[in-house]
Amino acid sequence: MPQTPDTPEAPTPRPAPATGSTPPPPSGPACPVPPRGLGDRLLCAALPFVESLRGYSLQALRADVLAALTVAVVALPQSMAYAVIAGVHPKYGLYAAIVPVIVAALWGASRYLVAGPTNAIAMLLFATMAETVINGAPLSTLPEETRMAYVFGVAILAGLLQVGMGLARLGELVHFISHSVMVGFTAGAAVLIAVGQLKNLLGVSIGQAPTFIGLVLSTLRHLPQTNPWALGTGLFAMAVALTIARVHRRLPAAFLAVAASGFAAWALDLSAHGVKVVGAIPAGLPPFSLPPAPDAQVMRDLFMPALAIALLGVVEALSIAKTLAGARGEQVDGSREFVAQGLGNIAAGFFSGIPGSGSFTRSAVNFVAGARTRFAGALSGVITLLAVLLLAPLAAYIPIAALAGILMIIAWGMIDKHGIALALKATRADRTVLLATFAATLLLDLEKAVFVGVLLSLVLFLRKVSHPLVTRMDTCDSPELQGLPAGPCCPNLAVYSIEGTLFFGAVDELEQRLYEYEDFGHRAVILHLRQVHWVDATGVHAFQQFLRKCQRRGVALVLSGVKPAVRTVFERAGLVPQLGADNMAETLSDALALCYRRYLKGAVCDACKASNKGRCRREHHAGNAGGPDGAVGPAVAAEAASVSDRPGGVGRA
Template identity: 40%
Template sequence: MAWPDRHRLLPFLAWLPRQTPASVRRDLLVGLSGAILALPQSIAYALIAGLPAEYGLYAAIVPVLIACLWGSSWHLICGPTAAISIVLYASVSPMAVTGSDDYITLILLLTFIAGVFQWLLGMLRFGALVNFVSHSVVLGFTLGAAVVIALGQLPNLMGLDLDSQATALKTLQSLLEHAGEVDLPSLLLGLGTLLVGLAIKLLLPRWPALLISLAVASALAWLLPSVFGHVARVPAFVGQLPPLSPLPLLDLELILKLLPSAVAVGMLGLVTSLSIARSLSIRSEQLIDANQEIRAQGLSNIAGAFCSGYLSSGSFTRSGLSYDAGARSPLAGVFSALWVTLFALAGARLIAHIPIAAMAGSILLICWGLVDHRAIRALLRVSRPEFLVMSLTFVATLLLELQTAIYAGVLASLFFYLKRTSQPRVQQSREGEADVLRVYGSIFFGASHYLQVRLQRCQAQEVVIDARQINFIDYSGVEMLHQEARRLRRQDRSLTLRRARPQVVEELYKLEGPGECPIRFEE
């Protein structure tokens, strides 16, 4: 459903005037719950992306505000995510020292490029393009990203200072080589954080497991300095509003180098966001404008890049919390961003008490939550080809660069789709002296050869195609049917299309008019 014209530039005017004091109070409380969940997640995701901790908070402020105000979903909450963070790290870490000023600039420039790409897709109304990244690709990539992230955090969990590796296998090899150097206090803190978080998730699922487990680990490390005093802490930062970030927009060579990764991660972000928005809209009975949502995602990343917020997309956990807690409007996301801003200003020093090993344990907890066990089992039961696509994407994520794995998954998904559509279902029956072929599917360039072979196998005097289920025919299909009709005519046989749709008949007459067309038509 498209917004009215007067609301295209400022879409929040469509719902903001309808808010009541009661709904605003409700959204304020929901926003506080979302901020409590977002705080530890955002810090963890920034560390996954190779950024200082504060950049995770910055990414949960301006991008969230823009996406909520300019989007179409009532419940979609954006921000930094684990999968996108690991792709950004894999894309930029070979180009600059992790955490350096140059590294941060590259991350923000990539965010800007991805935002422009997303915004252009929305402006050109190419919202359907994201459908080419199937759910099985997202499942496989997310599963692979969870494994890659977990392996990357094991050195921090064990108190090891190891160089980052290009692939998951190399990371595992490096860990095995240094297994004898594990720092036991760091390992205890990390595993303790993970176990406490898992226990809270299982016993008290509505409680903020990440925040509580990190608070317990930080308090333990502070109370027992003789045991945990040497364990590294997350670097502190000065509390401030997200600073403005100048970007090297005139460096064309650098932009072209980042473009492939920006397109891949931009598509991944859109697919994730739209999947979440659509699933929640079904439950809330809301209509989603996909193109408006895509434009909002693009605007949020463009604006975020200039305000130190790295690339964001829809968050499964925060959006689900927004719906389950009863959010009445996108104001819940706006309030969430404002609560995070308040913490970034007033509570920044608390971050310096968090042990890095405990943060690694919390990231492992996030990785466990990324794995959608139910969807994977359902995919195996419903569609073996789609399960194979998911498996190929998962393996590619472990063996290849992550942005390349996304493309590999998309290509595998397209391959199986084209394979399926190139062999439309055909039911053959006999009616007197005629062979009747009922075709279920369009006749396009990929399917015309298959159908031609089926026609050539027919031996009856009259060959009839029941065309009720044929919605589309392209030039290759038209040429093939004319060619087969002429072949049958030379043999004193005929080709008849029965109950063809008007648009199909019109396309067939474009090659040869009604008086010359070798194909017969009947109702």
């Protein structure tokens, strides 16, 4: 899955140099394997982080605290910026970087992943508020207290869906969302973020535009009203962030740029020049919040946005967790990470936060800064809380235009240029999915754009697997068969190699290719199935139909290279008794020898009659084939084994 950087200064994840002599604790499963008893199993299920406390050293604590400090410095400006993207007060982004981050880190499957607000989830939330109608009015137009109650409800509903998916062990389903879907979605979201923040960068007031095109046109109409002080503030923040990132990538460029802009706003009294500022943020613990009372109609209205947030959130989190774990040669339990992300979003709903997911930037910073355990992520939430308690009054001076400038840089960093180039150059299906998802992101509701991309990926995937590769190998110049002891250079014999999954959608293509043999008058047909890994009832029925057709025409059918799982299906469906167990060969060499010995003995083709004095050129191979009825002898077995060991040999194809 593609990684979506949240800020331009996101470092490339790489193993951090070891500090001290104590190696990092293994991440592995949170619970002992095997569990030591019922008590351990219950404890690990309820409190998986307890196992990480065993053997937790002072050195590990020191490393985790340093990593957490670094992450918190990045998280503070990011969280406020993503709240602006979502269309809510920046304080709700800060609240989402506290309790939800702690919960997701403690219950998660990765010791590096840091959750919280992200750009893609913020865009989905913004679209949800713009498009959801409550009591005849768009959610975004309701009073803040009422509006935020529904936002908290979306967070809780998304979290419940994620927990449910995790408990159902659906962690592997994220693989159905292709790389091209994520690249197209993040590129479209980046464009939406950039265009949506132009009004804040320019310092103009623009009403709610129902469509992307309408937003662009409305922004162009308001260009003459640009506030030069606001524009200058935003450009100043962008220049500071880009300069710091260029000079030293380890410095928190976004944090320093926002701090410098806030100082400038205070020193120059920019609010007197019409520059909007964040305003007061309560210096205290995140307030406890409750969603609105359950209502069937509201639940229906919020279900699809919550499902889109849940799905996109787990894809983001799991792809990031697997990337960082892979750098250490570790594994991640996807289903457990589903549960952790769900618990984090539920916590966000009850502690005044917006929904979130795993952040690539903050996770990468945590990784590079030398985090040892899951407690680094949890400590970053604690440090963010301390910052809110101590620095909240200073945040009131941060200009909205400065946050807009930082978001412009973030939007550019979101675009996966390499991923776009790869998808455009790869296959037509990848190009189609990429462009369709990108267009849907701009033109449709964001949650619909995610589902459009997923659905299109599945349709194209099914279309691809519904065309099994059926290759005729019965030509004298077939390079795959040159070294076999009984090559099929004989017009009386046809050999087909079949590759793919033989399910109901692939049967028509299979039947069309197999029935071509009727045009050549063969006496025996070999189906080489070494690359067939799965077959369903419809596929078995197709083989039975083909067998009956062969039997009516007096043509022998032999199967070779059948995998054990496929053979089991054949046996249960009754195909093996119909075919005859002795007509199933282990290797292609054995199948060829069997056909020449049993079914083609004495059958001389016109070519052999004309060029070999009426004798079959392959008879001597049958002589080496061994015992009666085509039992494979030692000569054939030895030759087949030698061919199987050659590069490109098909004895074990």
